[in-house]
Amino acid sequence: MTYRATLAAVIALATAPAAWAANSAPQPAPIVDTIPDxxxxxxxxxxxxxxxxxxxxxxxxxxxxxxxxxxxxxxxxxxxxxxxxxxxxxxxxxxxxxxxxxxxxxxxxxxxxxxxxxxxxxxxxxxxxxxxxxxxxxxxxxxxxxxxxxxxxxxxxxxxxxxxxxxxxxxxxxxxxxxxxxxxxxxxxxxxxxxxxxxxxxxxxxxxxxxxxxxxxxxRYARIEQLSPDVTLNLFADRPSQLVATPEEIAAHRNLVVQANKLYGAQHYDHYNFLLAISDRLGGVGLEHHRSSEDGVAGDYFMKWSDTVGEHDLLPHEYTHSWNGKFRRPADLWTPEFRTPMRNSLLWVYEGQTQFWGNILAERSGLVDHDDAMGALAEVAARYSTLPGRKWRPLVDTTNEEIVSQRRPVGWASWQRTEDYYSEGQLIWLEVDAIIREQSHGRKSMDDFAKAFFGIRDRDWGELTYTFDDVSKTLNGVVPYDWAGFLHARVDAVAPVAPLGGIERGGYRLAFTDTPTHYWKAGEGEKKIVDLTYSLGMVVDKDAVLGKVEWDGPAFKAGLTVGTTIVAVDGDAYSDDRLKEAVTSAKGTTTPIRLLVKSNDAFRDVVVDWTGGLRYPRLERTGKGPSTLDALYAAH
Missing domain, CATH: 2.60.40.3650 (Immunoglobulin-like)
Structure with a gap:
């Protein structure tokens, strides 16, 4: 093209109508749903x-x-x-x-x-x-x-x-x-x-x-145990040795059925099958069904019974779902088929109260002892009493979490919050129990709610839906109180203070000591981690990699993130014991803990400013009178 032609083209563009010079701005193609309702x-x-x-x-x-x-x-x-x-x-x-x-x-x-x-x-x-x-x-x-x-x-x-x-x-x-x-x-x-x-x-x-x-x-390898005329425990494993259980361990599973039927006073199945995979190869699962549950535990579930205590509430939880979640189901969660979106606004009842009853039934049946039950509850109390995400995100919003994240790992779980409606919901129902006992002068408890709400229509295994108002109405039938106001305050509002009223009114308090409970130690062993959540604000996995860092905690303030590898502690090669020794040695001093860490291919020295020593949660009794929390967990 000649210079004269180029100049003419430039002049033509410059003098073109204004509409030509505007950016293109399409309208959306319509979405026509051709799938029949x-x-x-x-x-x-x-x-x-x-x-x-x-x-x-x-x-x-x-x-x-x-x-x-x-x-x-x-x-x-x-x-x-x-x-x-x-x-x-x-x-x-x-x-x-x-x-x-x-x-x-x-x-x-x-x-x-x-x-x-x-x-x-x-x-x-x-x-x-x-x-x-x-x-x-x-x-x-x-x-x-x-x-x-x-x-x-x-x-x-x-x-x-x-x-x-x-x-x-x-x-x-x-x-x-x-x-x-x-x-x-x-x-x-x-x-x-x-x-x-x-x-x-x-x-x-x-x-x-x-x-x-x-x-x-x-x-290939299975064991069948009849827990009752209506309930069967079906065990499957990677190898035969994983199926060996003591008579006492099987008896505890059998007693789970007894205690659940005493609690609810009705069954919502014609028969029930626990499907339990004891495996390190099949993917883990805990999924409720009306007449069965898909359950998965580690291969040493029976082989190291005391050390797998953290998994002993799985079956009580999923079994409870036959009543709570399958028979009684939130109205906005029930769908007529598998295409209609679910709405999860009442998962703090569906899952939160199932978490509550699952942990109680674990002790009532003998699957865990009282010390371990209180150890588990101490972990929940500690978690929510220190959770920074409570400052901005209400509990009800976490009911959307499975849709939002679909359980993908998150980098800052303590700030983002995850499916907290399970265990924070558990704390809310503990507080409800304490209030019922106080208002009724000890004559009523959450057991009365369970019978009124779940223990109806014996052998009906259809779905009976409920709303928030149905929950409040049933609670008021147990004991009059402003239950709607109480639940809205705990569930719908941003609440920086954890709902520990059930523990405190029940005769216990949350404390931190430098010695972990058996439940805590068993959990660290099962997960192969060092859990320093309440000291350094981090969890270290078996490969010396940070699996969790608490938002605004000491590790966070030192610039550490999930995925960072610890190479050395105070100049010595990393080991779990060396890290805990450093935390202990720094207690009460002004000397910070020095770490050599690796992120991707970069090494750096970091200083973690923590002199409070090791801290592990536990529940301690207050007062000398009877504990209503002990009464709640006691076998019937």
């Missing part, structure tokens, strides 16, 4: 579902479905919003190899552009059923998600291996399910088998809601 009507026909779960070497579930259909548009859904997860945690990323056919001819499908768990297709005229095949690819390493299949164990969650038609409540879709497991394996589920062939089991026809609520554990 669910209706409370019966799906015409029964889905046939077959799952081949025999490829344990590669962790692959192979799925085949036959679904009755009529000609025209059809939307198939993969479960996304899962009960018990309180969040859209469906494993759609693990679905692969999807093919849909009818009469041997392929039917094209298109994934919805907005809801990636939905698939659109058009059923050709004259087709009465379609065949669906796909694989569910279990994680083979923790980085891929939870491992649900190993060469010796598997956890079949039906929501991972089914597509279902949109437009119907899950309870109105019937499913005829079967599964094939490795030969010689034992399996357990709340479903009762109708036929058994070599390696294959056919289950009774149930609605989709019940099917998803009835997962399966299967394994």
């Amino acid at each position: 669910s209706r409370d009507i019966a799906f015409p026909g029964t889905i046939k579902l077959d799952v081949d779960a025999s490829d344990t070497a590669r962790g692959i579930f192979r799925v085949h479905e036959t679904i009755p259909v009529t000609a025209g548009p059809l939307v198939l859904l993969y479960p996304e919003w899962l009960p018990g997860d309180h969040a859209p945690e469906g494993t759609i990323d693990k679905l692969a190899g999807l093919t849909i056919t009818a009469g041997g001819k392929s039917i094209p499908w298109v994934r919805d552009h907005v809801d990636v768990s939905a698939f659109h297709l058009v059923v050709p005229p004259g087709v009465a059923s379609i065949d669906i095949s796909f694989q569910f690819l279990s994680a083979t390493a923790e980085a891929q998600g939870r491992v649900v299949m190993t060469p010796d164990l598997l956890n079949l969650e039906w929501n991972s291996v089914i597509l279902y038609p949109a437009g119907y409540f899950a309870r109105r879709i019937m499913v005829d399910a079967g599964a094939t497991y490795p030969a010689g394996w034992t399996s357990a589920t709340a479903l009762r088998t109708t036929a058994v062939a070599t390696g294959a089991i056919q289950y009774p026809t149930v609605d989709l809601d019940t099917l998803v609520d009835s997962p399966v554990y299967a394994g």
Whole structure:
């Protein structure tokens, strides 16, 4: 281009209409939801579902479905919003190899552009059923998600291996399910088998809601213990030695059923199956169902019974959910299928009161002793009495946490806050118990609330929903009080001061000493950590890496962050004992603790200004009279 032509082009641009010179500003393309709303009507026909779960070497579930259909548009859904997860945690990323056919001819499908768990297709005229095949690819390493299949164990969650038609409540879709497991394996589920062939089991026809609520554990090594005529403890392990338990340990699990039935006064199952994986290979889990629970503990659960005390409240917690969470469920959390978003505003009841009763039932049953129960409670009290995040974030907002973070690790948990509705909720219900006892002059307690709220409609295992007002009304039926005002103040308001009233009114106080409780030491051993939360404000893992740093604590002020490696302490190579010795030596002096640390490839010296020594929480008795907190935890 010549200079004259270039100059002409520049002049033309400069004199162009003003509209041409403005930036482009599009309008959004409309989002049209073409997925049918669910209706409370019966799906015409029964889905046939077959799952081949025999490829344990590669962790692959192979799925085949036959679904009755009529000609025209059809939307198939993969479960996304899962009960018990309180969040859209469906494993759609693990679905692969999807093919849909009818009469041997392929039917094209298109994934919805907005809801990636939905698939659109058009059923050709004259087709009465379609065949669906796909694989569910279990994680083979923790980085891929939870491992649900190993060469010796598997956890079949039906929501991972089914597509279902949109437009119907899950309870109105019937499913005829079967599964094939490795030969010689034992399996357990709340479903009762109708036929058994070599390696294959056919289950009774149930609605989709019940099917998803009835997962399966299967394994090479298993032990079955009947805890009561209605309740079974199904144990699965990586190896036979992990299944060895003393008669006293089994008796404590049996007593859990006794104590729960005394507490609630009614059952909300026709039979119940604890599905307990004792494994260091299968992904850990604690997930409630109406007639069962998926539970996972470390491989030394029975082998080192005293040292695994931190896991002994898992079964009491999940068992309590049969009453609280499954039978009684928050109205805004209940959904008709697995696509409707859940609203978690009452998780401080659903999970908080389950945490409360789970810990109490752990002691009442003998799964933990009183010292360990108080040790566990001391940790909760210490956590919330020092939690800086309470200064800005109310408890009710943490009920959104599973949706917000989906349990991804956070860097500053003490400031950001996590799922605090569990254990802070526990403290609130402890305080409620103390108030009930005071207002009733010792004649009533939270046990009376449990019977009134959960112990109704014996053997009903449907869902009875509730609201905040229902909770307040039931409490007022136990003892009149401004329960609505009390609960709103504890749950909805920013509250820098922890709700320790239940502990203090119950005859105890939170204290810190330089000697850890047995419960604390057991927790450090199980997690392979050094927990200096209440001294240096940090937790060190087995590789000398900081796994937690408390916001505004001494380590924080020294510039330390999660992921930093400690190389040396006061000039000596790092060891757990050396670090604790340095904390002890600095107590009462003006000498700070010096650390050599490594972040990525950079080394630096840091000074941690802490001279308060080692600090571990425990509960100490106050006064000499009877303790209502002891009375609450005592067996009935």
